[in-house]
Amino acid sequence: MLNSFKTPQRIALIGGASEIGNAVLRSLPQDGIEEVIRFDRQTSGFDAAIENARREVVSSMFTKDLDVAIIAIGALGNQESTTEEANLLRVIEVNYLATAHLLYLIASKMVTQGHGKILVISSFAQERPRIDNFAYGSTKAAIDFYARGLSHKLKNSGVEIKILRPGFVLTRMTQGMKPAPFSISAEQAGKIGAKLLQGRSTIAYAPTILRYVAIIFRNLPEIIFRRLG
Amino acid sequence: MDEVLSSSTGWGRSIHARSFDRSENIVEMQKTIRSIGGERGALAVGLRRSYGDSALNSGGLHLSSHQLQSVSMNPTSGVIRVGAGLSIASLETIALRAGYFPAVVPGTGFVTVGGAIAADIHGKSHHKTGAFSSMVMSMKVMYSDSSVRELQPTGPTSKHFWATVGGMGLTGIIVEAELQLSPVEGNHFNVHEKRSCDLNELLFDLKTADLEHDHTVAWIDLSGSYCGRGIVGMGDFAESFSKKFRNSPKQINFPLKPKGSLITPITVGAFNSMWFKKPLNSGTSSVRAFCHPLDGVNNWNRVYGEDGFLQYQFSIPDGEEEFLFTVLAKLRELKAASFLGVLKRFGASSPGYLSFPSPGWTLAVDLPVSIPNLERTLNEFDAELVNRKGRVYLVKDSRLRAEYLPAMYPHLNEWKEIRDEMDPQKLWNSDQARRLGLC
Numbered sequence: 001m002l003n004s005f006k007t008p009q010r011i012a013l014i015g016g017a018s019e020i021g022n023a024v025l026r027s028l029p030q031d032g033i034e035e036v037i038r039f040d041r042q043t044s045g046f047d048a049a050i051e052n053a054r055r056e057v058v059s060s061m062f063t064k065d066l067d068v069a070i071i072a073i074g075a076l077g078n079q080e081s082t083t084e085e086a087n088l089l090r091v092i093e094v095n096y097l098a099t100a101h102l103l104y105l106i107a108s109k110m111v112t113q114g115h116g117k118i119l120v121i122s123s124f125a126q127e128r129p130r131i132d133n134f135a136y137g138s139t140k141a142a143i144d145f146y147a148r149g150l151s152h153k154l155k156n157s158g159v160e161i162k163i164l165r166p167g168f169v170l171t172r173m174t175q176g177m178k179p180a181p182f183s184i185s186a187e188q189a190g191k192i193g194a195k196l197l198q199g200r201s202t203i204a205y206a207p208t209i210l211r212y213v214a215i216i217f218r219n220l221p222e223i224i225f226r227r228l229g
Numbered sequence: 230m231d232e233v234l235s236s237s238t239g240w241g242r243s244i245h246a247r248s249f250d251r252s253e254n255i256v257e258m259q260k261t262i263r264s265i266g267g268e269r270g271a272l273a274v275g276l277r278r279s280y281g282d283s284a285l286n287s288g289g290l291h292l293s294s295h296q297l298q299s300v301s302m303n304p305t306s307g308v309i310r311v312g313a314g315l316s317i318a319s320l321e322t323i324a325l326r327a328g329y330f331p332a333v334v335p336g337t338g339f340v341t342v343g344g345a346i347a348a349d350i351h352g353k354s355h356h357k358t359g360a361f362s363s364m365v366m367s368m369k370v371m372y373s374d375s376s377v378r379e380l381q382p383t384g385p386t387s388k389h390f391w392a393t394v395g396g397m398g399l400t401g402i403i404v405e406a407e408l409q410l411s412p413v414e415g416n417h418f419n420v421h422e423k424r425s426c427d428l429n430e431l432l433f434d435l436k437t438a439d440l441e442h443d444h445t446v447a448w449i450d451l452s453g454s455y456c457g458r459g460i461v462g463m464g465d466f467a468e469s470f471s472k473k474f475r476n477s478p479k480q481i482n483f484p485l486k487p488k489g490s491l492i493t494p495i496t497v498g499a500f501n502s503m504w505f506k507k508p509l510n511s512g513t514s515s516v517r518a519f520c521h522p523l524d525g526v527n528n529w530n531r532v533y534g535e536d537g538f539l540q541y542q543f544s545i546p547d548g549e550e551e552f553l554f555t556v557l558a559k560l561r562e563l564k565a566a567s568f569l570g571v572l573k574r575f576g577a578s579s580p581g582y583l584s585f586p587s588p589g590w591t592l593a594v595d596l597p598v599s600i601p602n603l604e605r606t607l608n609e610f611d612a613e614l615v616n617r618k619g620r621v622y623l624v625k626d627s628r629l630r631a632e633y634l635p636a637m638y639p640h641l642n643e644w645k646e647i648r649d650e651m652d653p654q655k656l657w658n659s660d661q662a663r664r665l666g667l668c
């Protein structure tokens with residue numbers, strides 16, 4: 001349960017090494033938190049790509065009520081060492097298939113509980129296909145779409161889905177890439193994510209100004225957009 | 230289940246739940262209990278005057294005692310058998326008509342008999358009478374196997390009885406109770422008040438008042454300099470009947486639904502200064518004006534705005550008064566002003582395993598949840614309470630950390646064992662129980 005300060009007691013972070021995920025955790029009010037469970041490949045050997053592993057992880061989270069789940073697994077799919085095809089399959093598998101499945105499983109459990117909040121990390125890249133990251137963007141568009149639909153479906157269940165759409169976040173994942181305009185630190189993104197979790201809205205951009213940039217971005221005529229590309 | 234989930238909240242309106250709500254008679258309840266599936270179980274609820282999540286069961290079933298209103302009274306002995314859904318206000322009216330009054334009544338009349346037993350509530354008379362359970366001669370409880378059993382404070386059923394007293398609805402549904410009322414001659418209170426200029430004086434005055442009066446309580450000014458000044462109220466049941474108090478007074482609705490809290494250090498400071506200087510009451514008072522002063526206004530809890538508020542109520546043994554000074558100083562630091570600060574002395578404990586009152590002091594403070602750093606401060610208070618053998622009152626709680634519970638309630642493990650025996654299916658559950666690891 002969120003207590004009367006709206007502080008969660010038990011939180012799960014899937015993608016326990018995620019810099020944004022951890023930053024969100026750090027930005028939540030700490031005084032009521034009693035347990036944080038982290039799942040990641042390095043320390044808990046959790047491979048999100050394995051269907052059964054996802055099921056097991058989710059059922060292990062719900063030995064007690066879970067108040068907040070942060071799904072922060074993700075692949076960028078730009079490793080130069082692999083082929084474009086392998087990258088495509090990898091981003092679909094992690095960013096869409098595994099994330100949507102986890103979202104579905106966690107939400108179902110939370111519906112039984114009658115309460116809970118899930119934060120999904122989408123991306124600004126889902127706004128419009130760009131030549132350098134459209135495969136990645138397509139998976140984020142898909143998970144964003146699914147999360148919005150699910151959020152609508154769960155409107156009266158006590159369960160809330162929250163969608164964070166970060167722009168360029170300076171993390172390990174983006175190291176070596178040329179920072180895009182409006183890039184921010186994981187810490188800043190985390191603050192926005194935590195605020196989203198505690199507030200009433202469903203979607204937030206990080207930085208928040210991207211919300212307005214997105215409107216322009218989506219509405220630019222294709223011909224101009226391609227030139228910007 | 231085909232019902233839709235409905236949303237409910239505790240009296241503090243700062244903690245919410247979505248659940249299935251039903252109001253049924255005993256036979257229907259039994260049928261429902263037999264057919265319940267799922268993991269979230271069921272919980273008896275009364276008038277939801279508990280402040281936090283004691284009467285909330287997210288994702289599960291709420292079984293309201295509303296239909297359990299039966300009354301039968303023996304006018305010679307003053308023993309009354311009532312349905313657990315009957316409110317204390319109705320109980321008072323019925324009792325008074327027959328020349329009796331319940332020895333223990335809480336600060337509001339809108340509490341059910343079931344809720345009063347489940348929290349083993351206390352009133353202004355605690356130093357003389359003990360808690361509500363002292364009036365309970367027996368009760369009927371519906372177990373999770375749907376059987377209804379009669380429990381008594383002594384004899385073979387006594388363990389189950391005392392686990393249900395203060396058991397927060399987690400042992401079964403109290404459906405009926407047999408209460409011993411006290412004979413009275415009048416229909417109102419003789420009251421008088423005294424102003425005390427600081428906390429030392431207030432503590433002294435309250436102690437003195439306890440020697441002479443059946444009902445005592447102190448309002449403490451939690452604003453301004455937080456020096457602990459206040460007003461001690463004292464009352465005794467009148468021995469004469471007055472026509473003036475024959476009809477119960479009217480109620481008005483709180484007229485606003487503010488988004489933000491109207492309770493700020495400035496409004497509270499102004500109100501409290503005025504209240505401290507008000508002309509002292511001396512003379513007669515209606516039962517409601519004396520016992521339930523806030524009941525004149527419906528929904529006054531909306532004054533705290535959409536975020537709501539909480540009540541922090543704790544008890545500490547004699548000799549630990551220093552903690553009261555610490556609390557005042559800390560609240561001052563936080564600029565946490567409150568117009569409702571209530572100080573009272575407790576007499577002897579009841580044998581209820583989880584019963585709250587224990588000899589010493591109790592302080593109750595209403596606070597808006599939006600006060601910065603309040604959560605951390607209350608956690609610090611809790612840690613200090615544990616050191617001083619104090620405890621927080623569960624029926625007011627919505628934020629205690631589970632780790633402090635066993636030290637605050639030393640009979641917790643015994644209670645758990647009895648609870649498991651009474652409810653092997655683990656049917657009864659609440660958000661508070663899950664939050665604090667009660668079940």
Ligand SMILES: Cc1cc2nc3c(=O)[nH]c(=O)nc-3n(C[C@H](O)[C@H](O)[C@H](O)COP(=O)(O)OP(=O)(O)OC[C@H]3O[C@@H](n4cnc5c(N)ncnc54)[C@H](O)[C@@H]3O)c2cc1C
Pocket residue numbers: 240272273274275276277278279280283284294313314334335336337339340341342343344345347348349350351352353396397398399401402403404523624625659
């Ligand atoms: C203005 C105000 C003043 C108050 N003053 C006092 C006071 O002076 N002293 C004091 O001790 N308390 C006081 N209280 C608290 C109040 O007395 C308790 O919260 C009481 O338990 C509320 O009863 P209820 O019928 O509203 O129960 P609810 O709030 O609905 O439920 C409270 C608990 O009782 C259980 N319960 C309710 N009915 C049953 C049943 N039939 N069988 C089994 N379990 C049941 C619930 O499961 C829950 O755990 C005050 C509250 C308010 C709002």
